[in-house]
Amino acid sequence: MTIARRPPIKPASRVQRTSRVTGVYAACLSWGKAVSEFLRAGRSRPAIAQIAPAFYAGVADFNGDGKEDIFLSQNFFPTEIGTPRYDAGVGLLLLGNGKGGFSPMSSRASGIAVFGDQRGAAFADFNRDGRLDLAISQNGAATKLYQNVGAKKGLIVQLAGPPGNPNAVGAQMRLHYPGNRLGPAREIQAGSGYWSVNSPVQVMGLDGDADSVWVRWPGGKETIEPIQRGQTKVRLIHPN
Ligand SMILES: [Ca+2]
Ligand SMILES: [Ca+2]
Secondary structure, X not given: OOOOOOOOEEEEEEEEEOOOOOOOOOOOOOOOHHHHHHHHOHHHOOHHHOOOOEEEEEEEOOOOOOOOEEEEEEOEOOXXXXXXXXXXXXXXXXXXXXXXXXXXXXXXXXXXXXXOOEEEEEEEOOOOOOOOEEEEEEOOEEEEEEEEOXXXXXXXXXXXXXXXXXXXXXXXXXXXXXOOEEOOOEEOOOOOEOOEOOOOOEEEOXXXXXXXXXXXXOOOOEEEEEOOOOOOEEEEEOOO
């Protein structure tokens, strides 16, 4: 893995101006076991993750090691009169160890440095190279798009859902490995934080040679799709 030697993520482009604040949030208690583990385990919650409020906590495998990581968008500028703005964060990537522990990456190591009033964020593999990319919005400033250049490539999984739900929102998926070992669960969701949504096309990090993809579809049906060693993408269709 090259993540320690060069930044895994680099700025790709500025996208657009973002929204204005319409509410006040102390912190974003987002979804996923990874987030709940992170919030529950004080020993795994490093100080740098607490130096500013976070509006977005996204769970995905940003370095492609098969273990879920967390990205926090940070800061909050429009505080009440008499309270200084919270501006100590630059966006924080925390690498998971698969056991509920998370280690923060420095901005220099991750390549992520957003100095403004961060709000929503979303992940997607916009260039389809098997590495998950990240967009981070700011209140009153440009949205930043970071292209992941250091992650190990993962398996791109696209689901075709049932009528009325073409992206299979609500589906869960896990990679299966020899020895009946399962990777972390990923869920397709229709919202991922403040005015943002992740791509329904998932990049599943590989922790070895997976042999199949397990999916629990909206409605409860379960399928197991074999995959070949070295396969880079798979498209699965809802079992009507
Ligand atoms: Ca990871
Ligand atoms: Ca990518």
